[in-house]
Amino acid sequence: MTSLAEPPVATVPGIQSLELEITGKCQLQCTHCLSESSPQATHGTMSPDDWRAVITDAAALGIPTIQLIGGEPTVHPSWQEFTDLALSLGQHVEVYSNLFHVRAEWWDVFARDGVTLGTSYYSDDPDEHDKITGRAGSYTRTRCNIREAVVRGITIRAGIVDILPNQRVEEARAELETMGVTNISTDRVRAVGRAMLPGTKPTLREMCGRCTRGRAAILPNGELAGCVLSRDFPAGNVLHTPLAELLAGEAWRDLSARIPAPRAACTPDDSGDCDPANTEACKPAYD
Numbered sequence: 658m659t660s661l662a663e664p665p666v667a668t669v670p671g672i673q674s675l676e677l678e679i680t681g682k683c684q685l686q687c688t689h690c691l692s693e694s695s696p697q698a699t700h701g702t703m704s705p706d707d708w709r710a711v712i713t714d715a716a717a718l719g720i721p722t723i724q725l726i727g728g729e730p731t732v733h734p735s736w737q738e739f740t741d742l743a744l745s746l747g748q749h750v751e752v753y754s755n756l757f758h759v760r761a762e763w764w765d766v767f768a769r770d771g772v773t774l775g776t777s778y779y780s781d782d783p784d785e786h787d788k789i790t791g792r793a794g795s796y797t798r799t800r801c802n803i804r805e806a807v808v809r810g811i812t813i814r815a816g817i818v819d820i821l822p823n824q825r826v827e828e829a830r831a832e833l834e835t836m837g838v839t840n841i842s843t844d845r846v847r848a849v850g851r852a853m854l855p856g857t858k859p860t861l862r863e864m865c866g867r868c869t870r871g872r873a874a875i876l877p878n879g880e881l882a883g884c885v886l887s888r889d890f891p892a893g894n895v896l897h898t899p900l901a902e903l904l905a906g907e908a909w910r911d912l913s914a915r916i917p918a919p920r921a922a923c924t925p926d927d928s929g930d931c932d933p934a935n936t937e938a939c940k941p942a943y944d
Contacts, residue, residue: 672904673722675715676874676885679708679736680728684757686791689820689846698728701877705735707896709742711875714900716746724751724775726885728877731758737766744771751775756802757795764809773812776803780825781832789820800836807837814840869913873904883912890915 681698703711712723723743730736731754743750752767753775767774776799780786786796806813815838819826826843833841868883876882880891881903892908903909 671871672718672720672873674724674872675711675720675722676724676726676872677708677711677739678726678728678874678876678885679703679730679739680733681877682732683727683729683755684732684792685729685755685795688789688791689818699877700733701879703875703877703879703896705738707879708735708739711895711900712739712743712748713746714895716743716748718901718904720748722749722751724753726753726874729755729757731763737763740766740769740772744769749773755790755795756799756806757792758798759802759805764805764811767806767811768809773814774806775814775816778803778815778817778829778833779820781828782825785821785825786829800832803833803838804836813838814842817841817843818846819843820846868916869909870916875900881909883916887912887916 678701680700682696682700683698684696686695715723723739725733725736725739727733730752733739736752740750740752749771751773756774756776766772778786778799779789780796783796786799787793790796803813803815815833817826817829817833830841830843868887872884874882874885874888875895876885876888876891879894879896880888881893881895881900882888882891890912892912893903893906895903898906
């Protein structure tokens with residue numbers, strides 16, 4: 658894969674955020690995970706050099722924001738290097754983490770200028786939250802690390818996905834607010850990955866309408882998608898074709914034309930997880 662030596666003459670239309678799904682590995686195994694991530698998954702076929710080339714190319718194209726996502730991006734051994742590179746190129750970086758495991762030294766990375774933190778939260782009921790994530794104790798660890806981020810003054814946002822019947826979505830929002838989180842979005846579960854019903858096929862009708870419109874994604878195998886949700890409809894691969902050429906190409910234009918117009922708020926960044934009264938005493942959950 659070859660990085661662009663100079664910024665291209667043509668610019669990409671309106672791409673403000675590039676989601677980099679740097680791994681399929683995750684400590685959790687969420688019932689609705691769009692990437693079907695798990696502890697047994699891999700980092701994919703993109704090498705660290707390939708990811709660095711994508712970040713450099715994105716900066717040359719004027720894409721202002723890079724989002725590190727997974728799986729769980731912090732299990733990739735090079736995620737901090739990717740963050741350093743993007744920041745050095747003047748980009749904003751969001752790390753979308755399940756916040757299940759946070760090493761002590763990572764807080765300094767999350768607190769850097771130009772870095773924000775995203776996570777997923779499902780319920781104020783520990784059992785319901787853990788049922789969704791497939792990992793006992795995930796509610797407590799994520800909740801404690803959210804509180805730690807707020808205490809440290811780290812910019813954090815949370816996405817809530819409505820998955821189970823009568824899920825405590827509003828209660829989860831209220832709990833996040835009491836912890837000091839002000840940037841909270843909600844979305845319905847979308848039929849992608851594990852959330853698909855048996856025997857069904859992916860469809861672009863499940864998209865919220867923002868894929869290709871302001872965002873794009875690179876998957877662990879190098880495929881370009883409109884966002885991580887539209888992963889089943891790739892428009893080329895950065896391992897074979899430069900990012901600038903793909904974003905200016907016919908396949909990308911065709912994909913964008915097929916995406917239904919925006920019709921609902923979208924929180925497609927939920928693949929990062931798969932990040933009071935009844936909760937045990939809270940300590941920062943880092944190792």
